[in-house]
Amino acid sequence: MADPAETIDADRSPVEVDRVIIRFAGDSGDGMQLTGDRFTAASAVFGNDLSTLPEYPAEIRAPAGTLAGVSAFQVHISDHEITTPGDAPNVLVAMNPAALRSELKRLVDGGTVLVNTDAFTERNLEKAGYEVNPLTDGTLDHVTVYEVPMTSLTKEAVAPLGVKPRDAERSKNFFALGLISWMYTRPEGPTLTWIDQHFASKPQVAAANRAAFMAGHAFGETAELFDHPYAVRPAVRPPGTYTNITGNVALAWGLVAAGRQSGLPIFLGSYPITPASDILHELSKYKSFGIRTFQAEDEIAGIGSAIGAAFGGHLAVTTTSGPGVALKGEAMGLAVSLELPLVIVDIQRGGPSTGLPTKTEQADLFQAMYGRHGESPLPIVAAHSPAACFDAAIEAARIALKYRTPVMLLSDGYLANGSEPWRIPDVSDLPDISVEFATEPNHTDPDGNAVFWPYKRDPLTLARPWAVPGTPGLEHRIGGIEKADGTGNISYDPANHERMVHLRADKIAGIANDIPPVELTGDTDGAELLVVGWGSTWGAIDGAANRVRARGRRVAHAHLTHLNPFPPNLGEILARHDRVVVPELNLGQLSRLLRAEFLVDAHSITKVQGVPFTAGELEAAFLKELGA
Amino acid sequence: MSSTITTPQDWASDQEVRWCPGCGDYSILKAVQLLMPELGGTPANTVFISGIGCSSRFPYYLDTYGMHSIHGRAPAIATGLAVAREDLDVWVVGGDGDMLSIGGNHLIHALRRNVNLTILLFNNQIYGLTKGQYSPTSEVGKVTKSTPFGSLDHPFNPVSVALGAEASFVARTHDMDRGHMMEMFRRAREHRGAALVEIYQNCNVFNDGAFESITSRSARDDMLIPLVHGEPVRFGADKQKGVTIDGQGRAQIVNVADVGEEAILVHDESRPDPGLAFMLSRLASGPDEPTPIGVFRAVDRPDYGSQVTAQLEAATERGGPGDLDALLHSRPSWEVAPA
Numbered sequence: 001m002a003d004p005a006e007t008i009d010a011d012r013s014p015v016e017v018d019r020v021i022i023r024f025a026g027d028s029g030d031g032m033q034l035t036g037d038r039f040t041a042a043s044a045v046f047g048n049d050l051s052t053l054p055e056y057p058a059e060i061r062a063p064a065g066t067l068a069g070v071s072a073f074q075v076h077i078s079d080h081e082i083t084t085p086g087d088a089p090n091v092l093v094a095m096n097p098a099a100l101r102s103e104l105k106r107l108v109d110g111g112t113v114l115v116n117t118d119a120f121t122e123r124n125l126e127k128a129g130y131e132v133n134p135l136t137d138g139t140l141d142h143v144t145v146y147e148v149p150m151t152s153l154t155k156e157a158v159a160p161l162g163v164k165p166r167d168a169e170r171s172k173n174f175f176a177l178g179l180i181s182w183m184y185t186r187p188e189g190p191t192l193t194w195i196d197q198h199f200a201s202k203p204q205v206a207a208a209n210r211a212a213f214m215a216g217h218a219f220g221e222t223a224e225l226f227d228h229p230y231a232v233r234p235a236v237r238p239p240g241t242y243t244n245i246t247g248n249v250a251l252a253w254g255l256v257a258a259g260r261q262s263g264l265p266i267f268l269g270s271y272p273i274t275p276a277s278d279i280l281h282e283l284s285k286y287k288s289f290g291i292r293t294f295q296a297e298d299e300i301a302g303i304g305s306a307i308g309a310a311f312g313g314h315l316a317v318t319t320t321s322g323p324g325v326a327l328k329g330e331a332m333g334l335a336v337s338l339e340l341p342l343v344i345v346d347i348q349r350g351g352p353s354t355g356l357p358t359k360t361e362q363a364d365l366f367q368a369m370y371g372r373h374g375e376s377p378l379p380i381v382a383a384h385s386p387a388a389c390f391d392a393a394i395e396a397a398r399i400a401l402k403y404r405t406p407v408m409l410l411s412d413g414y415l416a417n418g419s420e421p422w423r424i425p426d427v428s429d430l431p432d433i434s435v436e437f438a439t440e441p442n443h444t445d446p447d448g449n450a451v452f453w454p455y456k457r458d459p460l461t462l463a464r465p466w467a468v469p470g471t472p473g474l475e476h477r478i479g480g481i482e483k484a485d486g487t488g489n490i491s492y493d494p495a496n497h498e499r500m501v502h503l504r505a506d507k508i509a510g511i512a513n514d515i516p517p518v519e520l521t522g523d524t525d526g527a528e529l530l531v532v533g534w535g536s537t538w539g540a541i542d543g544a545a546n547r548v549r550a551r552g553r554r555v556a557h558a559h560l561t562h563l564n565p566f567p568p569n570l571g572e573i574l575a576r577h578d579r580v581v582v583p584e585l586n587l588g589q590l591s592r593l594l595r596a597e598f599l600v601d602a603h604s605i606t607k608v609q610g611v612p613f614t615a616g617e618l619e620a621a622f623l624k625e626l627g628a
Numbered sequence: 629m630s631s632t633i634t635t636p637q638d639w640a641s642d643q644e645v646r647w648c649p650g651c652g653d654y655s656i657l658k659a660v661q662l663l664m665p666e667l668g669g670t671p672a673n674t675v676f677i678s679g680i681g682c683s684s685r686f687p688y689y690l691d692t693y694g695m696h697s698i699h700g701r702a703p704a705i706a707t708g709l710a711v712a713r714e715d716l717d718v719w720v721v722g723g724d725g726d727m728l729s730i731g732g733n734h735l736i737h738a739l740r741r742n743v744n745l746t747i748l749l750f751n752n753q754i755y756g757l758t759k760g761q762y763s764p765t766s767e768v769g770k771v772t773k774s775t776p777f778g779s780l781d782h783p784f785n786p787v788s789v790a791l792g793a794e795a796s797f798v799a800r801t802h803d804m805d806r807g808h809m810m811e812m813f814r815r816a817r818e819h820r821g822a823a824l825v826e827i828y829q830n831c832n833v834f835n836d837g838a839f840e841s842i843t844s845r846s847a848r849d850d851m852l853i854p855l856v857h858g859e860p861v862r863f864g865a866d867k868q869k870g871v872t873i874d875g876q877g878r879a880q881i882v883n884v885a886d887v888g889e890e891a892i893l894v895h896d897e898s899r900p901d902p903g904l905a906f907m908l909s910r911l912a913s914g915p916d917e918p919t920p921i922g923v924f925r926a927v928d929r930p931d932y933g934s935q936v937t938a939q940l941e942a943a944t945e946r947g948g949p950g951d952l953d954a955l956l957h958s959r960p961s962w963e964v965a966p967a
Contacts, residue, residue, distance in 0.1 A: 287943035289950030301704035308708030469693035479696030
């Protein structure tokens with residue numbers, strides 16, 4: 001790629017680059033997430049491809065100025081298709097010494113740093129652990145540094161508005177945004193419009209933020225500090241209407257769509273937990289869709305209420321993260337036994353226990369697979385990118401409804417908060433996932449009476465009938481105690497229990513016939529290396545595989561959306577590759593499932609640092625695996 | 629549907645009832661089966677949801693919709709069903725261990741939210757299904773398999789707990805008086821919102837006679853204090869005893885002759901403040917003292933499910949029914965034209 005720091009253009013007209021990775025970093029209270037979000041939004045509307053990685057501490061306000069309090073937002077924008085938020089930023093915006101100290105190591109060599117010099121006070125330097133000011137001691141010799149007194153320039157800009165000095169300082173992130181927006185020739189309109197709308201009820205704040213943004217923009221233009229701005233052209237993509245969307249919003253919208261496509265009202269039972277709460281927030285807005293959201297007293301009541309609603313004929317959902325799934329374990333077993341449709345959403349975060357609440361991880365695969373007592377299999381669907389959460393939600397609902405089973409839908413902190421452009425689908429293209437309730441008796445007893453057997457199965461899907469309360473003549477009782485095959489009456493018969501265990505397992509295994517084969521990308525024929533991934537590692541694997549291919553090696557990539565059951569062609573794909581690697585943000589959970597299921601010598605590539613793989617890390621790992 | 633005429637047989641399932649012979653649960657089941665036809669509902673629109681414990685087998689014996697769920701979670705599961713399906717008549721059945729120990733949290737939250745549920749709490753002051761450990765309502769010092777030296781736990785008074793959670797309907801009855809049970813169940817069922825009925829229920833195997841000193845025919849007159857709305861709180865064979873509220877706001881048992889009839893508390897179940905009902909619930913610290921039965925509290929408060937529905941309807945009225953296509957285009961977007 002073009003290095004932004006290299007070319008000099010005397011007339012200061014924009015220099016084109018094909019992509020840039022910018023990292024905004026500051027104190028938790030500095031508004032860096034908002035700044036990154038706004039830069040992203042402007043870039044999205046401009047038409048760039050993009051990918052984002054918000055990273056923030058679990059504390060709402062960690063001690064100001066400390067390393068623990070640093071909040072960062074990385075955004076990768078390009079004029080071509082990209083799949084990751086980028087390995088290393090080209091540009092770092094550091095609002096204080098702690099942000100510089102914490103984030104500088106990520107910057108590419110020769111990258112650009114914009115610092116807010118006003119924040120480099122003795123006290124802040126000390127809090128960040130700097131004994132000497134890094135702006136003067138040579139620490140930054142390997143990068144290009146732009147020193148900008150952002151706080152004081154912001155104060156000056158808003159002074160005519162009569163804003164109090166303390167409030168004035170709070171607009172400094174908009175100054176930084178204005179400056180970066182100038183540097184990368186972002187259209188100003190979207191940001192200004194957003195400021196006016198977002199702060200409509202606080203006109204003075206809106207005016208201050210607007211003034212700070214324009215001052216930052218003007219500073220770039222007039223300060224002669226910068227040689228020239230840069231331009232990143234819109235990316236070429238399939239025609240359509242696009243919007244920039246995070247995984248949690250896409251997942252929530254996918255659930256709304258699943259409600260429409262199934263013709264069923266949605267019930268969400270949920271308890272707040274990071275990083276899943278946004279789905280509860282999002283669905284709570286859509287009352288006109290007939291969506292009932294219930295903030296329960298605890299995680300167990302979240303799933304319990306959803307089970308009750310499922311019994312009543314609703315498309316029932318519970319959303320949580322790993323610790324919440326653990327609490328729901330017993331109720332998930334009940335749902336397996338009741339054979340009622342239910343979507344369980346796990347936005348994975350670092351564990352065990354409280355772990356890393358705001359960081360990403362993929363270590364709940366085993367919990368999804370096995371985290372219940374008894375033999376209690378359930379299907380698992382995992383989204384591979386933020387936008388893909390939309391389709392994954394519909395797919396999870398489809399399987400749940402058709403097979404009358406709880407389904408685990410896996411996303412993670414990176415997908416949840418990260419965003420990317422999404423081509424908005426035509427709603428008439430969405431799949432029909434409607435189901436029929438039982439309305440008539442389905443069996444004849446020995447006396448010739450028509451009766452209803454709640455556990456008489458569809459011979460093809462092995463799903464049991466869904467007879468909802470209110471249906472005359474189909475009154476029946478279900479429960480967690482083992483049921484007699486067919487009648488559903490309590491049964492302690494040993495042979496019956498074994499039969500029911502097998503029936504439940506066979507029902508889930510049979511879903512393999514009803515899911516698409518896994519698609520092989522890259523070198524689909526005769527690859528030296530097969531990379532098998534699942535969930536959010538898709539972008540980094542794709543990027544790394546492309547780089548390794550560019551070095552002349554043959555690499556294929558199979559990415560799993562369905563983890564239980566596996567796609568029907570996975571065994572065959574594994575069998576025809578000699579070298580198989582499985583990158584995961586855990587200690588090798590999928591690789592062990594593959595080894596157990598297919599007796600394949602899958603090598604594990606692992607990372608558990610609370611952040612995604614970079615394409616560079618995986619590129620190195622693949623090359624190592626290839627002996628290169 | 630409500631005009632359908634049913635008989636008790638319409639409400640009984642074909643399943644063999646498997647409680648221990650002599651268990652108080654039989655009389656509660658009978659009271660419910662006899663009452664159901666009188667309430668005018670239909671088996672199809674009625675759902676019984678239970679947790680785990682002896683009493684939680686209840687749904688199997690009624691030919692309604694039913695769910696025998698997991699320990700303690702019945703109020704949570706029933707909440708989901710009642711909120712999703714306002715048209716249904718949802719009952720919750722469970723014991724003192726189920727609803728006050730492992731499921732205590734769900735019970736108090738269902739009550740405070742005022743979910744439209746009829747909750748029957750079978751209190752036998754013991755764990756029966758696990759064969760005789762002390763429960764959260766067992767008296768201090770109780771010797772059981774898990775407390776060979778006597779239990780140390782201070783017990784819950786279920787009526788006090790329910791009133792503390794500001795339940796809109798709270799009543800107490802016992803398994804020896806079918807007529808009183810049926811009357812309490814009827815009142816609970818007719819109440820819109822969360823209605824809790826504590827039923828003193830005898831476990832003749834693990835805690836036999838726990839309530840005998842107040843519920844036996846010979847003891848009732850002197851040991852049960854009937855609460856009747858609008859009437860003075862009096863008891864005894866000749867109504868010679870009564871309840872007053874002293875200067876400290878405490879309920880006290882007195883001889884009517886000592887204080888005069890006008891000093892006796894007139895029961896008002898509809899008082900907005902639950903304080904006085906709570907004081908009445910504190911009259912007895914265990915079932916060996918004169919104990920109030922009847923409706924402690926019955927107040928009108930909007931039920932949760934209908935408020936949820938009202939929000940959905942208001943939103944739809946404001947902006948029309950949800951339009952998925954409009955939602956998907958509700959954020960800033962841009963067009964990519966065909967190349």
